[in-house]
Amino acid sequence: MTEDQTERRRRDLEKLPRVQRERLSHIDFKLYFLGELRRSDVVARFETAPAGATRDIAQYKEIAPENLELDNVTKTYRITPNFTPLFEHSPQRVLTALSQGFGEGIGEPRQPLVRCEIQTALSLPKMSVLAPITRAINLGKAVRLAYTSVESGRTERELVPLALVDIGLRWHVRAFDRKRQQFRDFVFTRMDTPTVLDDSPVLKEETAEYDVQWSRIIELELVPHPTHPRPEVVLMDYDMPEGVLKVKVRAANAGYMLRRGTVDCSPDHNLTGPEYALWLRDSLALYGANNAYLAPGYKDPRAESPDKSNKPL
Template sequence: MLESIGFAQKQRLAYIDFCLLFKGSIYRQDLISRFQVGLSAGSRDFSIYKELAPDNLSYDSREKRYLQTTEFKPVFEHDAKITLTKLANNISDGFDAIGDIHFPVEAPSSLNVPDIFIVARLVQAILNNKAVSIIYTSLSSGSGARELVPHSIVDNGLRWHVRAFDRKSQSFRDFVLTRISKVTIKDMPDPEESAQADTEWQCLVPLQIVPHPKNVQHPTAIEMDYGMENKQLLIEVRAAMAGYLLRRWNVDCTERGILRGPEYQLWLLNRFTLNNVPNLTIAPGYITKEQSNGGQT
């Protein structure tokens, strides 16, 4: 049946499929507003979708929206890499499932690609403000059940993780998506478990980055690469993300710029003003003030 449907209508059907998969529901008005179609055309699209997958959705007459059923199976194949990138950039359309326009641009492959259904359940929980029960395999304790309150899906440059409140440790942490093998949506979270209570996420820290003083012979080239002004790059990032960014860019975070090698073309100039940012411990060469004093406080 899909072969006989035109491209424009396939886009709308893919959007319905995408919303059910990642949001768990869709209003008819969502489709009408997104594609600027009439009420009758929108109704026809839902009728065709129900013909294609009658067990995928049910209609809630009280809330006037279509809901994902427990028997849901996507009609379209949603590409995990493309979908994650679109979610990260707030482009939620599902069009990759029917053949997006692909530009001749290549990027290094991610180390791993998460299961699209794991991502979908987590996104549903985030959008609907729900906690989740997961099976997670960690390096320290192996596989086990955890209860999380997720609030963001994050690309740290190497892999994807979910930022969430961990009810076991009673703290906000990062959980690698590929280590999650099962997700069950649960109850509503308490206010202290929400993104607003995640101080590292809400806090923006300034990073003052300059060409490496010892490894770079022609700093003007680095200034051009990063669009520096007055020979430096000033950016603000979430405290929970600062270390990831510095590690991705190979920024030397030692006190006097002592890291050697062609990969270290940048140096963090204001490292001591950032001593209370836990995420910086993963940045190249970064040590805390206490560590530099031999553990003395």
């Protein structure tokens, strides 16, 4: 496709209302990832009238006529060899949709769009716990709850939730702990009966802007592990055209990310095993990140014992 055609497509899309662009994006998704589209797909997804779905498909075909062709026997639109996606589709959203569907139907289990298998989550928050926390984040409020930690057992806490964090194995919330007067990570499954405090103002020093670990962005340079038998495979797996994968991550989440990715963070790449495909080229990049001790093989140059002040309570 020429630059002129791409620019024409962009201009044509910008003229349309956002709701129609969403419907055209769904048409694009169906053709791109499933290879076919029926009018009923648009009707079911957006609960629109058949005539409206017909107009949307016609609009899509007007903008990108080379992308689809109608099979008159089955009344199904098929992808063409000349297909070029009309929209940029986020890989994470695409994989979520393919594996879990679009969630049509209130309370109904979501069905995958293609045959697939996803890992069963071993730890998920209760909705009665999650909802007050997300309300507090959105409204800028504090919460009162009971929290059970490894260190202190069950105690009453007042937290100012700042953000949700998915570390792969579980979800936690980044929050300011009024009891300890510091920002920490709190695991959802250890919370009980959180209540939003409407009459307890949040101070500026309790907000995300004052969380140094959250605000600090670290750039990590990951390379194929020097002992890996097939470094060319690692380059393919992680899309490293120049041999380096540069990742930007919050200091508060760096240790979690490196542990989840099984990245060897030892200075002399001394961790061995097939699970270590990547090596952190400069471990000093983690200097000052409170949860760096979670990173496989990391050694804090400041002390013999690791700083665990960011450890989830």
